[in-house]
Amino acid sequence: xxxxxxxxxxxxxxxxxxxxxxxxxxxxxxxxxxxxxxxxxxxxxxxxxxxxxxxxxxxxxxxxxxxxxxxxxxxxxxxxxxxxxxxxxxxxxxxxxxxxxxxxxxxxxxxxxxxxxxxxxxxxxxxxxxxxxxxxxxxxxxxxxxxxxxxxxxxxxxxxxxxxxxxxxxxxxxxxxxxxxxxxxxxxxxxxxxxxxxxxxxxxxxxxxxxxxxxxxxxxxxxxxxxxxxx
Amino acid sequence: xxxxxxxxxxxxxxxxxxxxxxxxxxxxxxxxxxxxxxxxxxxxxxxxxxxxxxxxxxxxxxxxxxxxxxxxxxxxxxxxxxxxxxxxxxxxxxxxxxxxxxxxxxxxxxxxxxxxxxxxxxxxxxxxxxxxxxxxxxxxxxxxxxxxxxxxxxxxxxxxxxxxxxxxxxxxxxxxxxxxxxxxxxxxxxxxxxxxxxxxxxxxxxxxxxxxxxxxxxxxxxxxxxxxxxxxxxxxxxxxxxxxxxxxxxxxxxxxxxxxxxxxxxxxxxxxxxxxxxxxxxxxxxxxxxxxxxxxxxxxxxxxxxxxxxxxxxxxxxxxxxxxxxxxxxxxxxxxxxxxxxxxxxxxxxxxxxxxxxxxxxxxxxxxxxxxxxxxxxxxxxxxxxxxxxxxxxxxxxxxxxxxxxxxxxxxxxxxxxxxxxxxxxxxxxxxxxxxxxxxxxxxxxxxxxxxxxxxxxxxxxxxxxxxxxxxxxxxxxxxxxxxxxxxxxxxxxxxxxxx
Numbered sequence: 001x002x003x004x005x006x007x008x009x010x011x012x013x014x015x016x017x018x019x020x021x022x023x024x025x026x027x028x029x030x031x032x033x034x035x036x037x038x039x040x041x042x043x044x045x046x047x048x049x050x051x052x053x054x055x056x057x058x059x060x061x062x063x064x065x066x067x068x069x070x071x072x073x074x075x076x077x078x079x080x081x082x083x084x085x086x087x088x089x090x091x092x093x094x095x096x097x098x099x100x101x102x103x104x105x106x107x108x109x110x111x112x113x114x115x116x117x118x119x120x121x122x123x124x125x126x127x128x129x130x131x132x133x134x135x136x137x138x139x140x141x142x143x144x145x146x147x148x149x150x151x152x153x154x155x156x157x158x159x160x161x162x163x164x165x166x167x168x169x170x171x172x173x174x175x176x177x178x179x180x181x182x183x184x185x186x187x188x189x190x191x192x193x194x195x196x197x198x199x200x201x202x203x204x205x206x207x208x209x210x211x212x213x214x215x216x217x218x219x220x221x222x223x224x225x226x227x228x229x230x231x
Numbered sequence: 232x233x234x235x236x237x238x239x240x241x242x243x244x245x246x247x248x249x250x251x252x253x254x255x256x257x258x259x260x261x262x263x264x265x266x267x268x269x270x271x272x273x274x275x276x277x278x279x280x281x282x283x284x285x286x287x288x289x290x291x292x293x294x295x296x297x298x299x300x301x302x303x304x305x306x307x308x309x310x311x312x313x314x315x316x317x318x319x320x321x322x323x324x325x326x327x328x329x330x331x332x333x334x335x336x337x338x339x340x341x342x343x344x345x346x347x348x349x350x351x352x353x354x355x356x357x358x359x360x361x362x363x364x365x366x367x368x369x370x371x372x373x374x375x376x377x378x379x380x381x382x383x384x385x386x387x388x389x390x391x392x393x394x395x396x397x398x399x400x401x402x403x404x405x406x407x408x409x410x411x412x413x414x415x416x417x418x419x420x421x422x423x424x425x426x427x428x429x430x431x432x433x434x435x436x437x438x439x440x441x442x443x444x445x446x447x448x449x450x451x452x453x454x455x456x457x458x459x460x461x462x463x464x465x466x467x468x469x470x471x472x473x474x475x476x477x478x479x480x481x482x483x484x485x486x487x488x489x490x491x492x493x494x495x496x497x498x499x500x501x502x503x504x505x506x507x508x509x510x511x512x513x514x515x516x517x518x519x520x521x522x523x524x525x526x527x528x529x530x531x532x533x534x535x536x537x538x539x540x541x542x543x544x545x546x547x548x549x550x551x552x553x554x555x556x557x558x559x560x561x562x563x564x565x566x567x568x569x570x571x572x573x574x575x576x577x578x579x580x581x582x583x584x585x586x587x588x589x590x591x592x593x594x595x596x597x598x599x600x601x602x603x604x605x606x607x608x609x610x611x612x613x614x615x616x617x618x619x620x621x622x623x624x625x626x627x628x629x630x631x632x633x634x635x636x637x638x639x640x641x642x643x644x645x646x647x648x649x650x651x652x653x654x655x656x657x658x659x660x661x662x663x664x665x666x667x668x669x670x671x672x673x674x675x676x677x678x679x680x681x682x683x684x685x686x687x688x689x690x691x692x693x694x695x696x697x698x699x700x701x702x703x704x705x706x707x708x709x710x711x712x713x714x715x716x717x718x719x720x721x722x723x724x725x726x727x728x729x730x731x
Contacts (some may be wrong), residue, residue, distance in 0.1 A: 086612070104550055106543065160726050195573035195606055199723055202575045202605075213581045213598050220578050222611055223570075 004118050005029045007048035009039040009065065010080065011058050019052065022107045023114065035059045043069050050117055053097070054080045055088050063088070063095045070096035076117035076173075080105075086223050090177050093224065098174045100224070120173035134169050136217045136231045139208050141169060148208075155207050160185060164200050165208075168218070168228040177225040201226060239281035240288055246273055247292040251300060263301055267318055270297055271325055278330030282337075286330030287323075294319045349465045352380050356469050360476040364483070369476050373447060377469055381462060382452055389445040389477065390414065396446060410434045410446045417443055435466065437474035444477035509552060513545040520545075547589075551623075555683045558616055562690045569613065569694060573606040573721055576639060576648070583618035584637075590626040594652075595634040606720045607646055613691045617699075620684040621650045621711045628709070629654025645697075646715045653708040 006023055010016050011034050020030045031046050033039035036057045043051065051069065055062040066077055079100040081089045089100050098120075099113055132144035140149045143166055148155045157165065167184045168176065178194040190196060201220075205212035217230045250273045254266045270293040278286030298308055302315050359372040370387040378385035388396040388410050396410050409432075417436035433449040447470060520538045527535055561568075577600055584596060625635050633654040640647050685701075692699040697715035704710040 104546065158726055193721070195721055196723060198573070198575040198578060199605065202577060205577075213577050213600070214584060215581065220582055222582050222615060 003027055003029045004049045005031070005046060006050050006052065006114070007031045007033060007039065007042055007046060008052045009033045009036065009057065009062070010052070010054040011035065011056075012054075015054075015080075018107070019110065022111060026111060026114075028114075036062065036065045039065055040068065043073065049075055049121065050114060051075055051077045052080065052114075053077055053092075055092055056082065063092050066092055066097050067095045074121070076121050078113055078117060090179075090224055093175055093177045094179060099227075100175060116173050134172075134231060136228065138210075139217070141165065143169065150208055157204075157207065161200055161204055161207075164197075165204060168226060169231070172228050172231045175221050175225055175227045179225075181225060197226075236284065239285040243277050243281060243285045243289045244292065246277060247289060247296055250293065251296040254297075254301065258301060264318075266301065267297060267322075270294075271322055274322060274326040275329045278326055279333040282334055283327070283330035286326045286333075290323050290326035294322055345461065349461065353465060353468050353472070356380075357472045360472050363476055364480065366477070366480060369473060369480070373473065377473075378449070380469075381449065381466065383449045384452065385450075386448045387445060387473070388414075388448060404450075405432060405448050406434075410448060414443055414446045435470050437470050437477060439474035439478035441478060444474050444481065447473060506556065510549065513549045513552075516545045517542050517549075552683075554616070555620070555687055558613065559683055559687050559690070562687065562694065569610040571608050571610055571695075573608050574611050574614075575605065576600060576607050576646075579609070579611055579615055580618060580637060583615050583622060586615070587619050587622040587626065590623045591635065592626065593631045594626060594629065596637065597634060598637045600637070600639045601641060607715060608718045608720075609695060609715070610691075614695070617688045617691050617713065618650070620688050624684060625650060625652040625654070625709070625711075628652075633708070641717065642714075644717050646717050648713040648715075649710060650713075651704050651708060651710040653704070655707050 006028050008016055008019050008030060010019070010032075013034075016032050016034070020032060023030050031042055031048065033042050036059050039051075039053070039057075042048075051066075053062045053066060057065070062079065066079070069075070069077070076098040077096065079089065079092045079097045080103060081092070081100055082103050089102075093100065098117055101110060101113060132142055134141045134143065138151045139155075140152075142148075146162055148157050148162070148165070163185045164181065167181055171180075178197055179191055181197055182190045182193065185200075186193075186196060201218060202212065205215050205218050209215045209218060217228055219227050219229050221227060250269055254269050257266050257269065274286060274289045274293055277289035295308075298315070298319075299306060356372065356376050359376050360369060363369045363372055366387070366389055373385040373387045386405060388405075388407075390396055396407060396414055413434040413436045417438055431450065433447075433451065435447040435449060436443050437445045437447055449466075520542045523530070524535060524538055524542075530538075580598065580600065584591075584598075622635065629635070629652045633652050636649070636651040638649045638651070640649075689699045692713055692715070695715055697713060700712045700714075702710055702712070
């Protein structure tokens with residue numbers, strides 16, 4: 001397998017340095033850009049497999065960069081953001097980013113996210129289409145027949161519950177924002193009703209998780225959205 | 232006008248007829264010179280009751296009747312005896328003097344009554360104003376108590392911070408620039424009081440002892456060109472009362488602002504002291520460890536790993552402190568802005584537990600959330616901080632073998648969330664002091680962290696309209712209780728339970 005190519009867009013040299021060291025140790029090729037303008041050029045010439053983009057860039061908005069790159073590249077994008085930029089984070093995800101890390105973050109966390117994104121994109125490009133049966137933990141879902149089993153026992157899901165579950169599965173490895181999920185499951189008229197999402201997520205957890213309060217698979221991203229883990 | 236003149240004259244005529252008939256009967260017993268007294272009394276009575284014009288009319292009628300019916304030659308107006316001329320003259324003089332006195336008396340009575348009315352009105356305005364603690368209440372007194380006294384509508388105009396007048400009430404139809412002129416250059420008191428020519432509105436500056444506090448716009452109904460002297464006195468007195476009330480509120484506000492500033496200053500100082508201690512500790516450790524790692528001669532690989540681990544945990548501690556400080560700063564600022572949404576309590580508890588997992592370590596956590604609490608309206612980020620801080624606290628002050636309980640129930644329309652532990656290290660007394668910023672339990676020397684956490688929790692819960700209490704748990708441990716109003720959860724459209 002060829003070495004994955006990663007582009008880091010971050011204006012702080014020390015952060016670039018430790019991210020680079022950590023990724024190079026994982027046999028990845030790393031390119032650095034300190035401004036959005038440079039990143040735009042590098043994204044075109046270096047053809048990275050994954051982008052790590054800081055939202056607080058000096059020249060222009062990281063969001064704009066993500067939206068631009070998204071128009072011609074399917075490479076997964078990992079966003080770095082500070083805690084007080086919650087709305088920025090959500091709009092970056094809506095603009096096409098796949099996941100985010102909140103500063104300060106640790107190296108193990110960073111590596112886990114990068115690996116997950118690379119795995120997902122290679123899976124998607126290799127298989128072309130994912131198989132219709134998906135397993136996570138004790139749960140098995142058949143996306144074609146709309147059947148769900150837990151511990152080999154069939155589980156009864158309502159149509160909306162199943163639509164929500166399959167939206168999460170389709171976006172595996174990604175953080176799906178409230179807006180994206182509401183749009184996909186209920187339609188555009190429900191964008192301002194995140195409580196629907198919360199109620200149905202709790203139903204899904206009751207039916208599929210061992211401990212609904214401390215879920216292992218149907219994970220909450222506070223103020224952002226949800227993700228499915230462990231597939 | 233005609234009616235007010237005709238009615239007394241009709242009454243007077245009637246009285247004269249009655250007197251004449253009565254005199255006719257009395258004449259059979261008494262002398263004529265005595266009977267004339269009856270007519271005199273009639274004149275005095277009429278003058279007192281109906282005033283001068285009626286008095287003179289009574290006099291003329293009385294003399295006429297007396298002459299016509301009783302003085303010989305009877306049924307003729309001719310007077311034979313000269314002494315009756317004297318009687319007529321006397322009656323006219325008595326009528327005039329009496330009516331003059333009566334009129335004067337009546338005027339004085341009316342005047343005294345008007346003064347009493349004004350005094351009562353002023354007292355009512357003053358007492359209403361004394362109860363007013365906001366400008367809106369003063370405005371209401373002007374509109375409801377003062378304006379009716381002058382059959383007018385009143386609008387109170389008060390200056391904003393840049394000394395520009397604005398009205399709390401309906402300012403339509405008012406000439407604000409004329410009001411501003413009256414406010415900026417109040418006319419000398421006692422000056423002529425004339426309504427604004429264009430709008431027909433009186434602009435009365437409200438001069439308090441220290442400064443002009445506003446302008447009262449008074450629109451007289453029906454429009455008048457001027458206001459009379461007595462009303463003017465009352466109006467001036469009312470304006471002075473309003474100005475005093477406004478000044479009182481102004482200084483109360485100033486005092487409150489000062490107190491808030493002093494309180495803020497005290498907090499800031501305490502914060503600086505705490506920050507310099509609690510932030511420097513991890514920073515010193517990080518710096519020392521990094522310096523040591525930079526020159527690792529003589530250190531084993533294990534030791535180097537341990538040091539790197541310490542740097543990591545110290546920076547995590549720093550991150551937590553900074554998070555609390557940022558939230559505290561956000562909550563101390565003017566107006567807490569909450570991003571309230573309807574959240575599932577279980578989800579928030581789950582997140583807080585996951586985040587406090589490193590601190591909780593081996594302690595057992597038992598969760599019992601009521602199914603009656605499907606959704607609560609909270610700012611999830613801030614509320615998560617509350618739960619995290621309380622859980623961290625519970626972990627900090629308990630042995631690793633302790634158990635932490637998280638329960639929720641619905642009580643009296645409130646949602647009650649209790650986080651309890653059965654540890655023995657929690658300070659049991661003075662639980663309210665815990666919520667003061669920068670207070671720590673007795674284990675200060677061994678457990679560190681700015682005592683900002685619980686203070687922050689209380690501020691956040693209060694910003695949600697709730698209450699946070701802490702009390703000792705029997706037989707040992709501590710209990711933190713969050714009470715939140717339940718609110719009106721949004722309706723969820725139910726979907727048909729058909730199989731997928």
